[in-house]
Amino acid sequence: MNYWPLLGIALVVLGFALRLNPMLVVTVAALATGLLGGLDPLAVIATFGKAFNDNRIIAIVWIVLPVIGLLERFGLQQRAAAVIRSMERATTGKLLILYLLYRQLTAAIGLYSTAGQAQTVRPLVAPMALAAAEKQHGELDPATADQVKSMAAATDNVGLFFGEDIFFAIGSIVLIQQTLLTYKINLAPLELAVWAIPTAIMAFILHSARLLLLDRKLKGAHR
Structure with missing residues (x-):
């Protein structure tokens, strides 16, 4: 060999x-x-x-990224932040929990390319999360701002990772099925997808708790 x-x-x-x-x-x-x-x-x-x-669909990124760049050049981040500042009760944690729910639900039905780090987190979600934190607690120090942005990125990762396995036609489900088949365990993709639902629910609960703790931490740090 x-x-x-x-x-x-x-x-x-x-x-x-x-x-x-x-x-x-x-x-x-x-x-x-x-x-x-x-x-x-x-x-x-x-x-x-x-x-x-x-896999030529990946070439779409070369169309999407310039569009996002143009939108940012003409104030997309500022407009997103302004929308959040206009909401009285918006907090960073609540906003990211809603995004987590959206990310998991869309990934679960196969629409995992409708959001992502480049498409939504950088131009929309992270600025909105920062705006919510600044509205509630005033100007953030660089370390705290970085923590909010990193939590926005982590929320996208958690939502996608634990949501996409519910969609039975994704590559990871096929990989699991074929791996189990080598051990004489024959499961249909749909059976594997169904058993991914409890894990996705627990991931949502645990990460939502982390986001609410982030709200509490921001509140305690800016009293």
């Missing part, structure tokens, strides 16, 4: 450890893996092309 292609994994680990450009690291690692696996350079490039063509 030829173990040399596994060197690509070491290149990924080394590149990330050295904080190099992730796209460059992954590309070099993939090229190295292909070459060490016995493919000629043209075959490696052809494999890249086929993978991109099979």
Whole structure:
């Protein structure tokens, strides 16, 4: 058995450890893996092309990101913050709990690309969470502001991670099914998806509690 292609994994680990450009690291690692696996350079490039063509929907990001950039340039973040400041009882925790609910529900029905770090958290959710905190507690110090922004990003991650497994046609469910099949456990994707619901509910409860604790912490820090 030829173990040399596994060197690509070491290149990924080394590149990330050295904080190099992730796209460059992954590309070099993939090229190295292909070459060490016995493919000629043209075959490696052809494999890249086929993978991109099979997953060409990822190219949509190059359309979405410039649109988001233009919206931010013309005041999207400021308008989002202004909407929150106009709401009397809005708090950071309550706002993020609503976003968590939205993220989990949409991910559960397969609409996991309707939100995300680039599409919604940076231009909308994080500015709105900051505006809610500033409305309630005044100007935030940099460390507290960073904590609010990081909690907004974490809320998106939790909502997506625990919501998407309820959607039985997602890749992770297929991976779990095939892994179990190797151990002679034959479950339909729908059965796995149903059992993801209790986990998603617990994730919602626990993260919502964290968000309410964040509200309390902000209140205590700015008395």
